[in-house]
Amino acid sequence: MRRLKQFGLILSLIFLAACGTTRAEIAPTFEQAAEEAKQSTVNFYMWGGDDGINRYIDEYVAPRLKETYDVELNRVPMDTAEFVRQLSLDKRANREEGTIDLMWINGDNFRNAAEADLLQGDLLDKIPNAALLNEEAQATDAGTPTNGLEVAWGNVQFVLHYDADNVKNPPTTFDELHRWTEENPGRFTYPEVTDFTGNAFVRHLLYAEYGAAAGDGEIPDEFWEKLATWSPHLWKQGSTYPKSLAQLDQLYAAGDVWMTMGFNERRAEAERNDGVFPNGTRALVLEHSIASTHFLAVPFNATNPNGALVVINELLSPEAQLAKQDATYWGDGTSLDLTKLDASDRDAFLKLDEGVTYPDPERLADRSIPDYGPAVIDAIREEWERVAQ
Amino acid sequence: MSRSSLWISLFVLALPFTGVAFLIYETVGFDWSELNDAAWRASLAVTLYVTLVATAVSLVIGTWLARSVYRRRSTWLASLLRWPMFVPHVAAAYLFYVLFSGGFPFYGVVEANERHHLVVILTYVWKEVPFVFLMVIGTYAQLNRGYVDMAKTLQLTPFEQFKVAEWPFLVKPLLDSFWVLVAFISFAYEVPALLGVTFPELLGVLAYERLTTGLFLNAFESYAVALVWTLFIFIGVIGSYTLTAKRRRRIERGMRR
Numbered sequence: 001m002r003r004l005k006q007f008g009l010i011l012s013l014i015f016l017a018a019c020g021t022t023r024a025e026i027a028p029t030f031e032q033a034a035e036e037a038k039q040s041t042v043n044f045y046m047w048g049g050d051d052g053i054n055r056y057i058d059e060y061v062a063p064r065l066k067e068t069y070d071v072e073l074n075r076v077p078m079d080t081a082e083f084v085r086q087l088s089l090d091k092r093a094n095r096e097e098g099t100i101d102l103m104w105i106n107g108d109n110f111r112n113a114a115e116a117d118l119l120q121g122d123l124l125d126k127i128p129n130a131a132l133l134n135e136e137a138q139a140t141d142a143g144t145p146t147n148g149l150e151v152a153w154g155n156v157q158f159v160l161h162y163d164a165d166n167v168k169n170p171p172t173t174f175d176e177l178h179r180w181t182e183e184n185p186g187r188f189t190y191p192e193v194t195d196f197t198g199n200a201f202v203r204h205l206l207y208a209e210y211g212a213a214a215g216d217g218e219i220p221d222e223f224w225e226k227l228a229t230w231s232p233h234l235w236k237q238g239s240t241y242p243k244s245l246a247q248l249d250q251l252y253a254a255g256d257v258w259m260t261m262g263f264n265e266r267r268a269e270a271e272r273n274d275g276v277f278p279n280g281t282r283a284l285v286l287e288h289s290i291a292s293t294h295f296l297a298v299p300f301n302a303t304n305p306n307g308a309l310v311v312i313n314e315l316l317s318p319e320a321q322l323a324k325q326d327a328t329y330w331g332d333g334t335s336l337d338l339t340k341l342d343a344s345d346r347d348a349f350l351k352l353d354e355g356v357t358y359p360d361p362e363r364l365a366d367r368s369i370p371d372y373g374p375a376v377i378d379a380i381r382e383e384w385e386r387v388a389q
Numbered sequence: 390m391s392r393s394s395l396w397i398s399l400f401v402l403a404l405p406f407t408g409v410a411f412l413i414y415e416t417v418g419f420d421w422s423e424l425n426d427a428a429w430r431a432s433l434a435v436t437l438y439v440t441l442v443a444t445a446v447s448l449v450i451g452t453w454l455a456r457s458v459y460r461r462r463s464t465w466l467a468s469l470l471r472w473p474m475f476v477p478h479v480a481a482a483y484l485f486y487v488l489f490s491g492g493f494p495f496y497g498v499v500e501a502n503e504r505h506h507l508v509v510i511l512t513y514v515w516k517e518v519p520f521v522f523l524m525v526i527g528t529y530a531q532l533n534r535g536y537v538d539m540a541k542t543l544q545l546t547p548f549e550q551f552k553v554a555e556w557p558f559l560v561k562p563l564l565d566s567f568w569v570l571v572a573f574i575s576f577a578y579e580v581p582a583l584l585g586v587t588f589p590e591l592l593g594v595l596a597y598e599r600l601t602t603g604l605f606l607n608a609f610e611s612y613a614v615a616l617v618w619t620l621f622i623f624i625g626v627i628g629s630y631t632l633t634a635k636r637r638r639r640i641e642r643g644m645r646r
Contacts, residue, residue, distance in 0.1 A: 081601065192587050194598055240502045240586035385428055388588040 023096040026120065026305045030128055030313065033306035034069055041072040042307040046104035048077020052270070056329035061311075061320060069310050076100075080109045087118045087299050098301035102308040106294040107142045107196070110150060111374050113297070119149040120298040126309055127151065129316035134337040136370075137293040143215070143373025150295035151312055152335035154324065156264040157289045157368060158200055159359055165280035166258045173287045174208040181233040187258045189235035189242060189251070193384040197245040197262050200290055202227070202380050203372055207288055217375030219383060228387050241388065253277055259284070263292045265364060266331035268357040273327075283359035291368045293335060318345040325352050412616040419609050429614070431589035439506050439591060440575040443513035447570060448563055450514065451521025456555070458522075459529035467526065474519045478512075482580040485512045489584075501584045509584045509591075513574055520570075524562045532558055557640050560633060568629070572622050576615070592618065 027033040042065075048054055054075065062073040083100060090098050105113065113119050124130045124138075130151060137155040140146060162170055166187075171177040181188045191198030206214050209223055231238030235257050242248040245262055252260035253276050260268075260277075271277040296315065298308045314320055318341055321334040338346050353361050458467050473481070489508045490501040501508045536554035545553065581591035590598070596611040 236502060239504055240588075243582065243587075385588060389427070389431075 023301060024303050024305055026126065026309070030126055030309065033126065033309045037304065037307040037310045038070045039072075040304050040307045041074050042101045042304055042311050043074050043076055043099060044102045044104075044311065045076045045078055045083045045100045047080050048075070050330075052330045053332075056324060060323050060329065061315065064320070065311060065314055068314070071307050071310055073311060080105055084109045084113050084118070087113065087301075088116050090299075090301055091116060091118055096301050097303050098299055099303075100299045101302040101304045102311055103297055103299065104153070104294065105150060105297050106292070108374060108377065110141045110146075110295065110297070111144045114144065114147075114149055118300055120300055120302065120305060122148050123151050123298065123309070123312070124148050127313045127316065129313050132316065132318070132336045132340045134335055137291070137335050140370065141293060141295060142371045142377070143375075146295070150297040151316070152293050153296045153315060154332040155291060155293045155335045156333045157291050157364055158204065158261065158263050159265045159289060159364070160259055160261045160284040160286070161252075161268045161277070161281050161357060162259045162284050163252075163255075163278040163280045164282045165278060166255075170282075170284050171286070174205055177286065178230060181230060184258065185233045186235055186237075188233075189238075189248065189257055190261065191245050191248050192241045192243055192388075193380050195242075195244050197248075198241070199377055199380055200263065200292075201261055202384065203290060203376060204286070204288065206372075206376070206380075207290075207369060212369075212372075215372050215376060217373075217379040219376075219379050224383060224386050227384075231387060238387075249277075263290075264332060265359050266325075266327060266333070266355060266357075269327050269331060269355045272357050277357075281357050283357055285359045285364055285367055287367060288369045289364060289367045290371050292371060318342075318348075322348055322352070325349065327352075327355065409616070409619060412612050412619070415612040416609060416616055419613050421613065423610055424613060428588070428590070428595060429610070432592050432595045435506065435589040436575050436592045439509055439513075439581070440571055443510045443517070443574055444567060444570040446510070446514050447517040447521050448566060451518045451566070452525050452559065452563065454518065455522050455525040455529055456551075458526060459532070467522075470519050470522050472519070473515055474523075476516070478516060478577070479579045479583075481512050481516050482583045485515075486583055502586055504586055504589075506581070506585060509581050512580050512584060513570075517570055517574075521563075521566045524566045525559060528558050528562050529555075557636075560640075561637050564629060564633065568622070568626050571625075575622075576618055 027036050044057070046053075046057075054077070057073070057075050062075070065071045065073050080103075083103060084105070087098065087100065124133075125148075133152055134155060138146060138152045141150065146152075164170075167180075167184075171180045177188075190201040193199040193202055205227065206219065206223060209226070210220075234241075235251065242251065245260075248257070248260050249262075249271075251257045253271075255278065265283060268277055268281050268283070272279065272281045296312050298305050298312075302308055316336070318336065321336055322345070324330050324332050325334050334349060338349055341349070454466070454470060457463070458470075476484070485508050486501050489499055499507050499511070532555065537550060540550040540554040575591075576593045576596075577591075578593045578597055582594050582597075585591060585594060592614060596614050600608050600611040
């Protein structure tokens with residue numbers, strides 16, 4: 001059988017090797033890259049599940065690129081894991097001319113792509129606006145060092161939102177939250193840990209118990225025993241959990257539970273204004289909040305890497321970042337360091353910090369902690385089942 | 390048989406075989422003991438329970454309805470019964486989700502997302518009864534009334550009338566329906582994903598989850614489970630048809646006379 005496998009592999013390699021041609025080169029300076037990129041198209045692969053994000057790219061970014069650099073932006077909506085897998089197949093088949101020029105990526109997917117050597121390196125020094133980046137956000141991606149393989153595009157923090165009409169005395173720590181669930185049975189739950197947000201919630205509880213020390217992925221049994229004591233007081237007595245954040249948001253919108261959660265401290269504003277979330281929705285920052293950064297990367301076999309650099313530079317410009325943070329489109333936090341900006345740009349950003357459901361920015365920044373590495377995310381995914389049982 | 394239809398049949402046949410070949414290829418060298426974890430074991434148990442209960446109930450109700458339509462000649466019932474077949478499974482799952490999860494009339498009696506999976510079973514029964522009905526009604530339409538009349542003349546009880554004059558002809562369509570339903574329900578995603586619980590999950594849901602999350606490290610588990618399950622159903626189909634072959638042939642011959 002192994003023979004057969006090897007034979008199949010060799011056969012497919014021979015076949016696919018025929019497809020490979022030479023790799024496109026990145027220009028040495030940004031000016032040359034911009035010159036090369038003129039009248040070209042950049043294929044931007046990104047998760048396409050949010051209308052506001054899609055409109056930001058199509059209605060704001062694409063026209064600006066066309067006008068300033070004469071570059072056409074083609075947004076391709078696809079699940080991130082899906083196109084990372086496609087890239088790894090390209091790599092295995094040695095295909096040097098891929099279909100993806102630029103991609104939106106972070107967390108697990110970045111780690112996989114970096115380990116499989118799927119990304120172009122040394123991006124930062126070729127992009128002028130990268131000098132404005134928040135260095136802490138740029139340094140690591142959910143615990144994995146970025147090493148110039150990706151460029152920070154946005155930076156958000158984890159917050160809870162609650163309905164102030166039902167929750168009169170909101171908790172201030174995770175321990176108090178635990179007690180609150182006991183006093184209000186059935187009014188709280190969190191998504192399954194296969195979900196990005198649900199996993200992050202459990203990481204917050206882990207941090208509340210052990211701090212940064214739990215970073216090696218060795219989670220003590222006592223932690224799971226304690227987490228199991230939450231279950232009887234959760235929604236449906238913890239016999240089941242929402243499959244996704246979207247489902248938790250639905251429960252919250254319907255008034256079944258009184259709290260929801262998620263990365264992006266501004267995410268509830270538009271929902272509340274549209275009447276989806278209750279009018280009394282307010283932010284809740286407990287004793288710590290994981291900061292999460294999302295990134296842009298260029299695949300090893302991009303056919304238009306110069307165009308990709310131009311697009312990244314444009315996406316990092318203070319104007320584009322400001323429009324991104326505005327609730328009109330997306331409400332996503334900036335990846336730039338505000339102290340590096342002009343006074344007028346800085347003021348414009350600070351002015352955006354007014355929203356009914358926004359947390360106090362200073363308090364949020366004060367409670368910010370870096371994420372654990374992938375080892376913890378995997379460990380939680382493996383072991384949480386004990387709680388779900 | 391024309392040449393083009395031969396090619397189409399070959400192509401259609403080749404697809405599942407390619408799929409199985411792919412699964413075998415991917416599971417070469419797989420450490421089978423990985424499947425011996427609590428999640429997969431619980432999943433197998435709950436899958437067998439949901440599948441067998443939903444299938445059995447659908448078969449009984451579907452047959453019973455076909456029989457009443459046949460005996461009372463109520464064509465309106467026949468056309469009414471077809472309707473659930475035109476509702477996609479996802480839509481049916483949503484329908485039952487709305488009915489059983491939020492303050493609606495049935496709320497509190499039976500709830501969606503609970504461990505007995507009653508709403509999952511109910512959804513499948515609602516969807517599959519018309520299918521069984523259509524499979525069986527054809528047999529009843531062709532049924533020789535002579536047998537029933539003779540059974541009546543011999544003054545057999547209603548149960549014995551059914552046993553000797555109807556049941557032998559129903560074995561074939563019921564066996565067909567049984568395997569179609571088992572294969573379909575046991576490895577489906579939408580309905581149990583929406584109406585099931587976090588633990589235990591049905592095979593289809595757990596397999597999809599392991600296939601798509603994290604580093605794809607667990608993808609091989611899903612391939613292995615898909616392979617085992619396919620073979621299990623394949624063997625079940627072959628076995629059950631072989632066991633009943635002699636009897637079915639005799640009946641078919643008897644019908645043709």
